[in-house]
Amino acid sequence: MAMVAKETTVEKVEKIEATENEKVKISIIPRFCKGCEICVKLCPTKVLGMEMFLVKVIDIDKCTACMACELRCPDFAIFVEKKK
Ligand code: SF4
């Protein structure tokens, strides 16, 4: 009987922490965040903060979806989605 080699694929699903309200959704990939605080310092309305060296959403209702955090994160760890 011939042996058939089976290919095993491992799917990696990144853990995403999402916080949202009716206007905006902020998604953070904790594994990518190196805690540099760039986004925290850039956010003009103080939506973000740090907790245990990782970025956290502190007050989503203040988010204006300006995208500064997403655009300036060097590690692609934060994403902002503006809702209609
Ligand atoms: S800029 Fe990116 S890597 Fe730096 S704290 Fe914010 S989410 Fe994390």
Ligand code: SF4
């Ligand atoms: S999109 Fe703008 S207002 Fe919202 S968390 Fe990012 S930097 Fe702050």
